[in-house]
Amino acid sequence: MTNDNHFLRFSLFHRFSHFLVIISFFGLVLTGMPLVFKDYGWAHWLYGVMGGYPTAGNIHRICALITFFAAFLHFAFLSVQTLVKKDRGIFWGPDSLLIQPKDLLNILGDVLWFFRLGSRPKYDRWIYWEKMEYLSLMWGTFVMASTGFVLWFPVQATSLVPAKLAAIIDLPSLALVAHRYEALLAAGFIFTIHFFHTHLLPENIPMDEAMFTGRISEEHMSHERGVYYERLKESGDLESLKVRPAGCGGSLFSKILGIPFLVIGLLMVGFMLSSLIISLVDMCC
Amino acid sequence: MASILYTLGAVNSKISRFLFVACLVVLFFAASINYLYSQENGDCLECHTDPSKVDVKVRVDHVTGEVEIVSMLVDEDAFHSSAHGGEDFYCIDCHADLEESEGEHNPNLQPVDCITFCNDDPGAEFLEGSHVKLMKENDVQPPTCKYCHAGVKSKRDVPKADDLYHRKDTIDKCGGCHEEFYYSYRNNLHGQVTALGHVDTDIATCVDCHGQHTILNSSDSESTLGADNVIETCSVCHPGANDNFVKHVAHPKYKNIAYYKSVFGAVKDIRKDPERISGIVKSPQMIITILFVVYVGILVMTFSGFGMHSVLTWLSTILDERKGKESKHDKR
Numbered sequence: 240m241t242n243d244n245h246f247l248r249f250s251l252f253h254r255f256s257h258f259l260v261i262i263s264f265f266g267l268v269l270t271g272m273p274l275v276f277k278d279y280g281w282a283h284w285l286y287g288v289m290g291g292y293p294t295a296g297n298i299h300r301i302c303a304l305i306t307f308f309a310a311f312l313h314f315a316f317l318s319v320q321t322l323v324k325k326d327r328g329i330f331w332g333p334d335s336l337l338i339q340p341k342d343l344l345n346i347l348g349d350v351l352w353f354f355r356l357g358s359r360p361k362y363d364r365w366i367y368w369e370k371m372e373y374l375s376l377m378w379g380t381f382v383m384a385s386t387g388f389v390l391w392f393p394v395q396a397t398s399l400v401p402a403k404l405a406a407i408i409d410l411p412s413l414a415l416v417a418h419r420y421e422a423l424l425a426a427g428f429i430f431t432i433h434f435f436h437t438h439l440l441p442e443n444i445p446m447d448e449a450m451f452t453g454r455i456s457e458e459h460m461s462h463e464r465g466v467y468y469e470r471l472k473e474s475g476d477l478e479s480l481k482v483r484p485a486g487c488g489g490s491l492f493s494k495i496l497g498i499p500f501l502v503i504g505l506l507m508v509g510f511m512l513s514s515l516i517i518s519l520v521d522m523c524c
Numbered sequence: 525m526a527s528i529l530y531t532l533g534a535v536n537s538k539i540s541r542f543l544f545v546a547c548l549v550v551l552f553f554a555a556s557i558n559y560l561y562s563q564e565n566g567d568c569l570e571c572h573t574d575p576s577k578v579d580v581k582v583r584v585d586h587v588t589g590e591v592e593i594v595s596m597l598v599d600e601d602a603f604h605s606s607a608h609g610g611e612d613f614y615c616i617d618c619h620a621d622l623e624e625s626e627g628e629h630n631p632n633l634q635p636v637d638c639i640t641f642c643n644d645d646p647g648a649e650f651l652e653g654s655h656v657k658l659m660k661e662n663d664v665q666p667p668t669c670k671y672c673h674a675g676v677k678s679k680r681d682v683p684k685a686d687d688l689y690h691r692k693d694t695i696d697k698c699g700g701c702h703e704e705f706y707y708s709y710r711n712n713l714h715g716q717v718t719a720l721g722h723v724d725t726d727i728a729t730c731v732d733c734h735g736q737h738t739i740l741n742s743s744d745s746e747s748t749l750g751a752d753n754v755i756e757t758c759s760v761c762h763p764g765a766n767d768n769f770v771k772h773v774a775h776p777k778y779k780n781i782a783y784y785k786s787v788f789g790a791v792k793d794i795r796k797d798p799e800r801i802s803g804i805v806k807s808p809q810m811i812i813t814i815l816f817v818v819y820v821g822i823l824v825m826t827f828s829g830f831g832m833h834s835v836l837t838w839l840s841t842i843l844d845e846r847k848g849k850e851s852k853h854d855k856r
Contacts (some may be wrong), residue, residue, distance in 0.1 A: 274714075274716045277719035283718065407808050407811065412773045420820070427827060431831070
């Protein structure tokens with residue numbers, strides 16, 4: 240195995256979409272979280288830095304539209320794949336991001352591995368937790384977008400509720416609860432679990448650059464996604480994915496881009512978690 | 525004299541008009557001379573802006589009995605931008621017992637009477653309203669005008685209605701007596717935005733919804749939140765507010781432990797008092813609370829599950845690497 244072989248893991252399109260998601264997600268979190276943690280000094284400071292009311296709210300809305308655009312791009316991509324390219328692989332099979340029977344076996348294998356009862360299973364193109372992250376991102380975006388629009392246009396949204404139901408269904412309040420706790424879920428998930436699984440594992444620390452440079456080394460690929468690697472090797476597709484390794488500049492650029500986001504995210508988690516603990520302690524004592 | 529005036533007036537109305545104006549001028553001067561005799565603001569401020577002449581003082585509030593330390597220095601800018609800082613206010617209008625005095629004065633003055641001379645209408649609106657009646661029924665001492673209308677540094681600097689400090693202060697003052705409603709207000713967007721320091725007139729504080737001096741129960745159709753007025757109240761900021769919109773739950777209870785207790789209590793008494801539980805179920809609070817509880821469950825499950833997964837993956841990877849069993853780095 241030569242050390243210098245690199246393969247394309249994410250196309251420019253997907254990297255661009257991921258970049259849009261990063262930018263908008265951080266914008267949304269930085270302007271939204273202060274409202275949730277309104278009783279704490281860091282939230283006041285952050286809200287001020289983001290421009291205060293109503294500027295922070297406008298940034299929030301702009302970032303929401305960017306997320307919307309990214310979601311639109313994604314669905315356009317899915318449509319082209321299925322309708323134009325007739326590629327059913329995105330729904331079923333090893334290249335699909337939907338949970339497959341094989342994933343359940345991998346989960347079982349991982350549990351055995353945790354208890355030292357077996358060696359680590361080899362994964363295909365997408366590891367099961369990546370699929371869960373993808374699916375929760377889909378669900379989360381749907382919830383955040385629909386409740387976000389209700390909060391943006393509360394008067395118009397309530398007029399959609401039948402008059403009979405309006406006395407027991409208060410749409411804006413429900414939207415606010417869902418928006419707030421789904422946001423805590425999403426921010427908490429991305430800044431801990433996603434960061435941990437993708438960037439902060441011992442083998443990737445400080446970050447996995449694949450989503451920025453698009454490239455993965457042969458060594459990393461066969462180690463991290465053994466089944467995928469073997470599969471491509473056998474079918475001969477591997478050669479066609481071969482690319483030049485990312486230059487020094489590309490790697491540096493993705494570090495400069497990625498690491499600040501990583502740090503901001505971890506700081507946010509620190510603030511959020513400590514505030515949560517303080518309020519729980521306050522509530523109990 | 526009267527007859528002369530009468531004939532002059534009849535002969536030449538110009539002269540009578542002149543006389544009339546002359547009388548007015550004389551009267552005006554008489555009035556100003558009257559003022560010259562009493563103290564001007566400048567006389568008071570001579571001492572009250574000079575730190576070498578006045579100091580702080582310990583004073584006991586005559587109504588609440590609170591002991592306060594107040595500065596005798598008058599901040600002219602703060603006073604002039606207050607509601608009573610206009611040209612036509614004299615110190616002695618309010619500090620009426622100094623009307624006749626000159627120079628040094630009795631150190632202990634009568635507290636300023638806010639109501640009698642100037643604000644009898646708004647005063648009565650508050651003092652005779654049902655809010656104060658309810659306070660008295662509940663053995664709560666009604667707040668004084670000065671308590672709700674105090675300025676930053678002194679009670680003297682009564683803030684104007686759109687003063688930002690005053691708007692924030694009002695939330696705290698209402699919230700001081702209505703803790704439960706204060707916390708639920710903070711739990712909604714209106715309260716979150718004001719908590720972060722934006723309290724301008726474009727975001728609702730307690731009084732924007734409930735009214736200022738006349739505060740009625742929301743179920744009273746004449747209250748600002750009653751059936752007759754609520755659309756108008758919300759429309760100030762939410763143009764096009766409709767019947768559905770105004771059913772918004774302004775005080776959600778899902779973070780209030782007493783609410784959960786009352787639900788469990790009602791479930792226990794379901795045989796004896798079925799009305800109670802159906803009242804709770806039919807309230808919009810119910811679905812909001814269920815959604816909240818579901819989300820707390822999802823949050824706890826997700827983070828404990830994935831958290832454990834992360835930690836175990838981390839540990840296992842390190843163990844594997846140490847053994848050199850799996851890692852291909854070591855094989856080569």
